[in-house]
Amino acid sequence: MAPMEPPMGAGGNRRDFMRNGFGSFALVCTFAAQSSLRGSEVTKSSAPATSAGRRFQAASPFTPFQRDLPIPPVLAPVSTRNGVDVYSVDIKDGIAEILPGFETPIYGYEGVYPGPTIRAVKGRPSVVRQTNKLGFDSNVHLHGGYVPAKHDGHPMDVILPGKSFDYTYPNEQDAAMLWYHDHAHGRTAHTLYYGLAGMYLLSDERDVELGLPQDEYDVPLMLADHAFNKDGSFRYAENVDLGFRGDTILVNGAVSPRMTVQRRIYRLRFLNASNARSYNLKLGNGRTMLQVASDGGLLEKPVSRSTVLIHPAERVELLVDFRGFRPGSEIVLQNIDGESPGTKSVMRFDVESGGGAEEFVIPTGRMRTLEKLPAPNASRRWDLGLFTQSGVQWRIAERGFNPDRIDVRPRLGSSELWQWHNPSNRVHPMHLHGMLFRIVERSTGVVHPADRGWKDTIGVLPGETATVQPWFIPHTGRYVFHCHALEHGDKAMMLQLEVEK
Numbered sequence: 001m002a003p004m005e006p007p008m009g010a011g012g013n014r015r016d017f018m019r020n021g022f023g024s025f026a027l028v029c030t031f032a033a034q035s036s037l038r039g040s041e042v043t044k045s046s047a048p049a050t051s052a053g054r055r056f057q058a059a060s061p062f063t064p065f066q067r068d069l070p071i072p073p074v075l076a077p078v079s080t081r082n083g084v085d086v087y088s089v090d091i092k093d094g095i096a097e098i099l100p101g102f103e104t105p106i107y108g109y110e111g112v113y114p115g116p117t118i119r120a121v122k123g124r125p126s127v128v129r130q131t132n133k134l135g136f137d138s139n140v141h142l143h144g145g146y147v148p149a150k151h152d153g154h155p156m157d158v159i160l161p162g163k164s165f166d167y168t169y170p171n172e173q174d175a176a177m178l179w180y181h182d183h184a185h186g187r188t189a190h191t192l193y194y195g196l197a198g199m200y201l202l203s204d205e206r207d208v209e210l211g212l213p214q215d216e217y218d219v220p221l222m223l224a225d226h227a228f229n230k231d232g233s234f235r236y237a238e239n240v241d242l243g244f245r246g247d248t249i250l251v252n253g254a255v256s257p258r259m260t261v262q263r264r265i266y267r268l269r270f271l272n273a274s275n276a277r278s279y280n281l282k283l284g285n286g287r288t289m290l291q292v293a294s295d296g297g298l299l300e301k302p303v304s305r306s307t308v309l310i311h312p313a314e315r316v317e318l319l320v321d322f323r324g325f326r327p328g329s330e331i332v333l334q335n336i337d338g339e340s341p342g343t344k345s346v347m348r349f350d351v352e353s354g355g356g357a358e359e360f361v362i363p364t365g366r367m368r369t370l371e372k373l374p375a376p377n378a379s380r381r382w383d384l385g386l387f388t389q390s391g392v393q394w395r396i397a398e399r400g401f402n403p404d405r406i407d408v409r410p411r412l413g414s415s416e417l418w419q420w421h422n423p424s425n426r427v428h429p430m431h432l433h434g435m436l437f438r439i440v441e442r443s444t445g446v447v448h449p450a451d452r453g454w455k456d457t458i459g460v461l462p463g464e465t466a467t468v469q470p471w472f473i474p475h476t477g478r479y480v481f482h483c484h485a486l487e488h489g490d491k492a493m494m495l496q497l498e499v500e501k
């Protein structure tokens with residue numbers, strides 16, 4: 001394996017990274033008071049003494065709800081050949097303006113953060129030519145996709161600097177909110193944190209038949225927690241046990257933004273692209289939201305929810321009906337598990353007057369019939385644990401990742417029962433590549449109706465034993481399954497399976 005490059009965007013060096021990464025700039029909130037802001041929006045004279053007070057002073061770059069929600073650009077195909085859409089993406093350094101007046105160096109697909117959204121249609125394959133213009137190995141994993149092993153972005157299948165790879169995506173599965181991100185082994189905590197993530201929205205005619213909101217009323221939302229250095233660059237400090245925790249929530253790359261909404265129904269598609277933080281989402285007034293989809297697409301029936309827990313790498317799609325709100329209402333979406341003002345405010349919806357005729361509907365009956373799985377023909381238990389004999393590492397069934405070892409060889413078309421046993425005090429969002437599973441049982445209680453659809457990631461809670469049933473379709477070959485707390489996955493919490501004919 002190539003030596004690890006320092007995980008810096010443009011303009012950084014290893015020494016700066018080490019200093020900033022491991023120093024004790026305890027509270028980024030102090031940033032506003034000390035900053036040398038180019039646009040000088042910050043006035044520090046009347047700053048209150050506490051960091052929380054500073055954060056909520058108007059006009060700090062960390063003040064929530066100051067920026068309109070950005071929507072990542074939709075990638076246009078460079079060509080269409082025989083019904084296949086061909087895209088071209090450069091993986092490269094870029095600069096994002098996340099804090100007004102500051103430049104934040106990133107790694108980005110097409111140099112932007114979040115990466116451009118790819119909109120694909122079921123039955124219509126796409127080819128994405130990814131060119132690695134970074135100085136170190138990269139690759140691309142389509143998370144949640146039924147993708148041939150060669151195109152899955154296995155951690156050892158990398159694109160060398162200066163090279164390209166054509167990822168072919170069949171798009172044969174039902175509509176779902178997928179996402180794409182770097183998966184080069186050992187550095188995903190750095191590369192995702194520094195920006196290598198984008199959304200991949202696969203649609204089919206069922207969305208239209210059901211009358212679900214479309215176009216501007218169908219909104220992709222990428223959540224990620226970050227922290228900042230005084231120069232506006234991302235601050236990262238490695239913590240292999242806890243995983244990274246930032247003190248600021250970004251939605252589509254903006255600090256707790258606001259979104260103007262009409263008095264209509266919206267489909268809000270949340271992706272948790274954070275390294276290791278889980279969110280517990282709640283609308284400010286406790287109004288219920290209707291969950292229509294999870295990782296693997298539509299649920300059988302919509303599920304009414306007042307809070308929604310979303311772990312790293314999971315997706316949750318909610319319908320929110322703003323017709324019941326008065327014009328001028330400001331509705332905050334909170335993360336009730338946040339530990340500080342900056343990690344509690346996710347975003348705000350500002351309801352406009354007017355609204356017009358609603359052309360979308362809220363489904364009330366069955367949206368989808370989930371396929372029946374074959375009876376399981378094996379049962380396995382995977383213990384999730386910390387290993388501290390040679391530095392801090394994580395283990396699955398007392399094993400760390402070894403690319404030369406296949407840990408399980410299921411047969412194509414079969415299914416098994418996999419029991420995740422988590423005696424540790426961390427959440428482990430366990431993810432299976434290239435395939436989907438169903439949640440069968442949780443020791444902490446019944447399986448929530450919203451968790452009964454197709455899944456590719458399950459947040460296994462501290463002390464919990466969760467049983468899932470993967471279905472090993474539709475491709476043979478070598479894949480991985482791992483913890484999606486990125487610091488855990490990088491530090492060996494990953495095993496390999498090979499699906500055999």
Ligand SMILES: [Cu+2]
Binds near residue numbers: 426
């Ligand atoms: Cu983990």
